[in-house]
Amino acid sequence: MKITEVSGKCGRSIDTIRYYEKSGVCPPIARAPDGQRRFTPENLDWFVLLASLRNTGKPTARMKAFANLYRHGDATIADRKEMLEAHGAHLDQQQQHLDQCRALLGRKIERYEQIMEAWHEDSYRWRLW
Amino acid sequence: MKITEVSGKCGRSIDTIRYYEKSGVCPPIARAPDGQRRFTPENLDWFVLLASLRNTGKPTARMKAFANLYRHGDATIADRKEMLEAHGAHLDQQQQHLDQCRALLGRKIERYEQIMEAWHEDSYRWRLW
DNA sequence: TAGCAAGCTGGAGTTGCTCCAGCGCAAGCG
């Protein structure tokens, strides 16, 4: 698989994918004889997970730690499970932020609507004089 | 109100609040004679909104645009409402990311649990030989 | 009156991208 395909499937830019390799957030990618990257399906899986975790705010440093455990095989599964569960808690926090923001936005928009309605009422025109 | 109080109430660091003023994301804050910032309740409101929008990924550039409209009074209310509604759409997208990530995490954790259970079964011990 | 907490400023450092110039290679086309 070439880089544009991976980019399309995981939803990150080509530059970002190269950056991930450079900074060690993913294992080194195999190269064709001319130096182009050739991704395995397993590589793709990794980028899909990576993208989803980054979408929800996991720092790449923690992803590196995760990648490190992964390299050491099944013995680290308990640790990895713990890391994913920790991210689950983070998701809950983000959900709160989302809900709070929605509520705040709702109130603001409602207030704006009230003001705009008032523009079309006599009471408002009176106040102008 | 002093800066620590605002920091506590809007959930951003003191440095971040100063940075927001420096970069024009909020109106200039009044100063006490000795140069310390003194925040009005309206200032606080602004930071609370700002924090909520930043928590959910609104870029500060758009916040500056919003601040600009705000400075021009009620005539810009329709535009401001539109901006907030646009952010609402962004929230929905984030919600999708969250849900997708939760699903992915759930699948991964489930698989880890299966592997860990297998460690305690004879079938696994057999495979070792 | 000394010491400590809380504030200030300017500036450097960090994270996570993003963009760009300049190059190689391979395919298609006139």
Added chain:
DNA sequence: CGCTTGCGCTGGAGCAACTCCAGCTTGCTA
């Protein structure tokens, strides 16, 4: 056969949004 076009590569600069720090002032308190 040479030429253009497209895709890929690298190294390095630039950027957003913080974050941290040194070095200073001011105010309270023991």
